Amino acid sequence: MMSAPSIGRPVRHGARFPRAVAAAAPELVGTVSQVLGLSVEVAGLPGAVGDLVRIDAGGPAGTLAEVVAATPTALRCMPLAPVEGLRVGLHARATGNALTVPTGPRLLGRVLDGLGRPMDGRPLAQPGSPIPRVPVAGSAPDALDRMRVDTPLSLGVRAMDTLITVGRGQRMGLFAGSGVGKSSLLSMIARGTDAQVSVIALIGERGREVREFIEDDLGPDGLARSVVVVATSDQPAMVRLRAAFVATRIAEEFRAGGGDVVLMMDSLTRVAMAQREIGLSVGEPPATRGYPPSTFSVLAQLLERAGTAARGSVTGIYTVLVEGDDHNEPVADAARSILDGHVVLTRELATAGHFPAIDVLGSVSRVASRVTNPAQQSLALRLRRVLAARRRAQDLLDVGAYAAGSDPLVDAAVTHAGAIDAFLRQDLDAPDGTAVAWEGLERLVAQLEVS
Ligand SMILES: Nc1ncnc2c1ncn2[C@@H]1O[C@H](COP(=O)(O)OP(=O)(O)OP(=O)(O)O)[C@@H](O)[C@H]1O
Ligand SMILES: [Mg+2]
Numbered sequence: 001m002m003s004a005p006s007i008g009r010p011v012r013h014g015a016r017f018p019r020a021v022a023a024a025a026p027e028l029v030g031t032v033s034q035v036l037g038l039s040v041e042v043a044g045l046p047g048a049v050g051d052l053v054r055i056d057a058g059g060p061a062g063t064l065a066e067v068v069a070a071t072p073t074a075l076r077c078m079p080l081a082p083v084e085g086l087r088v089g090l091h092a093r094a095t096g097n098a099l100t101v102p103t104g105p106r107l108l109g110r111v112l113d114g115l116g117r118p119m120d121g122r123p124l125a126q127p128g129s130p131i132p133r134v135p136v137a138g139s140a141p142d143a144l145d146r147m148r149v150d151t152p153l154s155l156g157v158r159a160m161d162t163l164i165t166v167g168r169g170q171r172m173g174l175f176a177g178s179g180v181g182k183s184s185l186l187s188m189i190a191r192g193t194d195a196q197v198s199v200i201a202l203i204g205e206r207g208r209e210v211r212e213f214i215e216d217d218l219g220p221d222g223l224a225r226s227v228v229v230v231a232t233s234d235q236p237a238m239v240r241l242r243a244a245f246v247a248t249r250i251a252e253e254f255r256a257g258g259g260d261v262v263l264m265m266d267s268l269t270r271v272a273m274a275q276r277e278i279g280l281s282v283g284e285p286p287a288t289r290g291y292p293p294s295t296f297s298v299l300a301q302l303l304e305r306a307g308t309a310a311r312g313s314v315t316g317i318y319t320v321l322v323e324g325d326d327h328n329e330p331v332a333d334a335a336r337s338i339l340d341g342h343v344v345l346t347r348e349l350a351t352a353g354h355f356p357a358i359d360v361l362g363s364v365s366r367v368a369s370r371v372t373n374p375a376q377q378s379l380a381l382r383l384r385r386v387l388a389a390r391r392r393a394q395d396l397l398d399v400g401a402y403a404a405g406s407d408p409l410v411d412a413a414v415t416h417a418g419a420i421d422a423f424l425r426q427d428l429d430a431p432d433g434t435a436v437a438w439e440g441l442e443r444l445v446a447q448l449e450v451s
Contacts, residue, residue, distance in 0.1 A: 032090040033074055038083060038237060039281040040065055042092045043074045050098045050137060053077055056091045065092075066099070066238055069282050076282045078238040080115060100133040101246050103253035107131075107227045108197065111214060114231030114243030116250075136245050138252050140301075141309040149308060149340075152371040153262070153315050156192015156431030157185070157356060159424050162441045163380050164343055164363045167371040168195075168260050169308030171316035173268070173335050176345035176357070182319040183209065184428060185345065185356045186266050187217030189317060190226065192431025195262040197254050198226040201247035204240050204270025207232045217428075233270070237281075240274035241298070248305050248314075255312035262315045263306055269321040272299060272331045288330040296334045303338045341365035354425055361387055376438060382445050386413045386420070412448040419444055 030045030032055060042053055047067045054062040058081055065077035079086065101116045102124050111119045116136075118124050124131045149167035166172055176182050183205070190198055200218075202210055210230050218226060227250055231243035244265060251263040265271070272295050279292035287293050306316030320335050320342075336342055341364055349357035361384065369377060389409035396402040397414070404411060413420065423444045426432070432440070 027093055030075075030092045030094075032086060032088055032092055034088065035083060035086045037281045038078065038277060039068070040077045040079055040083065040086055041074045042077055045075055045092060045094050047075045047094050052080075052095045052097060052099060053092050054095055055079070055086065056093075057085055057087075062093075064095075066242075068238075068278060078278055078281065079236060080238050080242070082236060097135075099136040099242060099246075101136050101249045102131045102133050103250060104132050107250060109224045109226070111228045111230060112246070114203075114229065114235055114239035114246060116229070116246045119230060134249065134253060136242065136249050138245075138249050138305055140304040141307065145310045147308040147310065147313070148370070149313075149367045150370055152434065153260070154192075154194045154434040155189045156194075156433070157188055158426055158432050158437040158440060159356065159358050159360060160189075160343065161432075161434050161437040162376070163360050163383065164341065164358075164365045165368040165372050165376075165380075166315065166317075166341070166365055167367040168315055169306075169313035170340045170365065170367050171303055171306050171318070171338075172365065173332075173339045173342040174317065174319045174345065175322050175332055175336075175342050176319075177322050177324070177347055180345045180347050180350045181355055181357050182321070182345060183213070183266050184217075185343075185358075186264050186317065186319060187213055188356065188426075188428050188431060189262070190218055190264060191222050191429075193262050194433075195260050195315065196225065197251075197259055197261045198222075199229070199247050199251040199254070199261060199263045200226055201229045201231075201243055201263070201265045203231050203243050203265065203267065204233045204273065205266060207234070237274040237277035241271060241278060244268075244271045244302055248302060251314045252305060252309075255309055255314050258312045260313050260315070262317065265316070265318045267321055268299070268318040268335055269323075269331050271302065272334075275299075291330055295331070299331070299334055300338055303335070340367055354421070355428070356426060358424070360384065360424065361391060379438070379441050379445050382448065382450050383420070383441065385409055386448055386450060389413055409450060412450050416444075416447055419447055 028045055030042045033043040034041035049067050051067045052064050054064055057063050063079055063081045065079040067075045068078050069076035113119050149169045151168045153166050153168045155161055174182050229243050229247040231240045251261045254261045275295045275298045276291050279294045284292035306314040320332050322332050323329050344359045344362040345357040346359045386409050390413035393402055393410045423440055
């Protein structure tokens with residue numbers, strides 16, 4: 001505290017004092033006052049939600065933690081590294097910044113961790129040319145500035161390109177129980193899509209799968225036009241959550257340059273689970289199935305950032321785990337209400353060896369009618385009618401009680417079951433262009449002879 005000068009003119013230090021303080025740039029040092037669960041409380045530091053603080057622990061670089069809540073006495077932070085070794089009394093310093101994300105075409109072919117740092121052992125920046133960085137917080141484009149979704153995007157998967165057509169700037173969910181083929185379908189799309197750039201976020205998945213995905217599924221050609229962001233299941237919750245936003249931010253920057261980008265996220269459920277851990281750690285009440293309310297607003301914020309903008313597009317494809325094959329599970333429910341369409345994979349088809357295990361009748365693209373022409377819509381509708389008729393008659397067919405000739409649609413389904421299957425099934429490593437897919441559907445529908 002300064003005491004008032006006792007002699008001479010009163011000093012008007014009101015203006016000079018802050019300037020002197022700024023010039024001297026004293027570093028504020030706070031202390032860790034609590035480590036509880038996965039969160040850390042730091043007392044004695046100013047800071048806003050989203051800022052990073054550096055705790056003096058875990059090596060010379062310290063441990064970074066992100067402020068997630070502020071109380072009158074302390075900052076609640078979530079460390080971006082494991083909490084082991086953190087204790088009360090450690091010093092902590094404000095970095096004055098939020099997390100920043102590297103951007104630009106030099107990221108193509110690179111694999112980054114959840115905080116945007118290279119994982120492949122090579123630096124991002126080159127001597128004399130630093131890599132451009134932007135704050136991780138972005139904002140969704142204004143609703144009225146967004147271009148309409150009116151151009152189809154080829155994914156390389158016949159069943160999707162023709163029957164569940166995706167538009168550039170659409171946000172789709174791939175919904176399925178565990179082990180039904182979500183990640184495999186995503187890798188098929190990564191290889192088969194004709195988008196210029198893919199940003200792929202692997203979040204909360206197993207470490208083993210990451211290498212397989214990059215080396216086998218994506219391959220050198222796929223990787224060359226992709227940016228991969230990885231936060232495996234053993235990473236701290238904050239890193240898993242941030243990875244989703246880092247990948248989204250990178251995709252947004254490609255879009256800002258006018259590009260058509262595909263953003264693939266495996267899995268959105270793991271992002272929601274990371275937010276659940278964070279919310280519960282800082283004292284939010286658990287609501288639906290233990291998910292605190294913030295989970296659903298974080299999902300909405302994340303998904304709203306994909307889509308079209310004034311120029312360019314981010315087509316979002318998110319996998320959603322449906323626990324216990326319960327499609328009304330809260331994360332699946334919330335995702336379905338925000339997304340512009342969903343593809344349902346069923347265990348029934350997967351166990352029968354029918355891959356991709358897409359349940360065409362249970363899947364819908366809300367923009368399909370805007371990105372396909374009437375002739376294409378008619379082809380898709382005719383195959384759907386045959387599939388629906390077969391489903392209706394399935395019980396009768398199973399017990400051999402169906403009388404041939406009683407329904408021309410069912411007859412077509414039975415007679416041409418092999419051809420229908422051949423069209424819907426597709427090998428992982430055999431993506432088809434859109435033109436080929438539509439020709440295949442046209443031939444199939446001609447065979448079915450339904451109007
Ligand atoms: N197109 C395909 N062709 C052949 N086999 C496939 C195909 N898709 C999936 N499979 C089989 O299904 C298994 C599980 O697939 P995948 O790992 O993609 O499922 P997942 O839904 O991502 O599972 P998890 O919920 O555990 O992440 C694979 O190991 C593979 O044997
Ligand atoms: Mg998977």
